[in-house]
Amino acid sequence: MNAEFIEALNQLEKEKGISKEVLIEAIEAALISGYKRNFNSAQNVRVDIDRDSGQVRVFARKTVVEEVLDPRLEISQEAAAEISPAYELGDIVEIEVTPADFGRIAAQTAKQVVTQRIREAERSIIYEEFVDREEDVVTGVVQRADNRHYFIDLGRVEALLPFTETMPGERFKHNDRVKAYITRVEKSTKGPQVYVSRTHPGLLKRLFELEVPEIYDGIVEIRSVAREAGQRSKIAVSSRNEEVDPVGACVGHRGMRVQTIVNELRGEKIDIVRWCEDPVEFVSNSLSPSKVDSVEIQEEEKIAQVVVPDHQLSLAIGKEGQNARLAAKLTGWKIDIKSQSERDKFSEEEPVEAEIPKVDDIEDSTQLGD
Structure with missing residues (x-):
């Protein structure tokens, strides 16, 4: 590697927003593994990349000991003193062991690491972009389909539109443009996965x-x-x-x-x-397009008793109860709908409470019977 490589890292930092220092540290870590693998070394080593020139150097790290048991990891106090008299027992001595052809390995490793980090950074950027767009509408182009999903091209990422999230009878062809709602964004090994819906x-x-x-x-x-x-x-x-x-x-x-x-x-x-804040008016409005005669509210049970003109009953309830069902979802109230004639009939059939005779009257009637 050379100064041109360092300049390339500087350019990447500006264009992709990936820290040069983070890249260099990642390359150094990868080169340690590369050195041990290619040179069959069990040494404790450190790789250093010059931040200006790009020069790569490998240093073996050895601990200063009285008696050397493993020369790959340890160095005697006498040998350490020949390097520098300042070394004491327990200190770490670094000895350069850079192989002659290590530059080729370094260049290959650096390329792999940089490519991987760029891919990871782009995935992270795309994830952050789309996770902020959850609960938003996007427009994409249908690319293909499998047995469960449509794959929608959103430009920088491919979204999944499950068949269960399409409207009844809705079918899409290749290159159809589709508006959909982002329900969730997840991280995966292949990058961010965006899920969209047409029914939400x-x-x-x-x-x-x-x-x-x-x-x-x-x-x-x-x-x-x-x-x-x-x-x-x-x-x-x-x-x-x-x-x-x-x-x-x-x-x-x-x-x-x-x-x-x-x-x-x-x-x-x-x-x-x-x-409307008034539940009576809101429930009445929610049953549109039908007209409503009256609404009685039961606060505790969250029930609304609605009376509509006879000719409006089927409109208020809707096909298969759809209008009433949607009105209940919209208002949060359980809605019970009756026609005016049903309400009148119910009122007429209300039982009249019989008058309970007083105790004195019972006693009087008993005496008369005697």
Whole structure:
């Protein structure tokens, strides 16, 4: 190795952010193993690389003892004194043992170590980049598929989209562009592994943040999301500015904003409702598009008794109970829906409590019987 090698390490430090000192220390450690392996040496050695010239030197480290039992690891006090009178028992003496052709081994080892460290550093940088992007939306290109996953090229890393995280009936071909939600990032022996989803409720939330400037600016806030991917979703929104209608902002002019998201989610229906602190109003809003006559709240049981017009009952419940189910997820309340006629019939059938006769009346009737 030479000064050009040191300059190359300086350049790597600037371009890749890998410390030159860390690289040199790693090369020195690797050269110790290389020396022992190639020269069949059991000596305790130290390798030193000159930080300016790149010159590599190998030193055998021996302990000063009275009687030498292992000449590979020990040196007598007399022999040590010939090197320097300052050495005492127990001191470590370093003797240069650099082989004549060690430069070739050093160059090969250095190349391997640097290549490995560059790969590790790049993997670490990519991991840090994507672990910070967990719960974010990314756009990638479908490269291939196996029997369980799509492999999505994100540029610097390949993400896994499990088939179970795709929407019903959704199929992708090679080179299809896909938006997906990063669910987790893991370290592996092959580098960072990114997992993405098309069914996660977070995807819907992030798509609205990308499409609606008022959400990105913090004027409109998404309070909760309920989603049955590929079929129907509900989001509850509120506004920090009384002059901004949160529902209108999300729908957009002529529905353009929400339609863009619907198209991205392959026709998934999206209900946008106004969030409210009052659970009665919030539950009522959550059952949109149906109309609600009344809502009675049972705080302790977290149950909402909802009455809707007869002709709105099927709309309120939804196909296979979907609308009611999503409303319950959105609000966090268990919702019991009845039609107005069911409620009236229930009220009419409520049993009338019989009047319990007083004790005195019982006694009087007994006396009369006598």
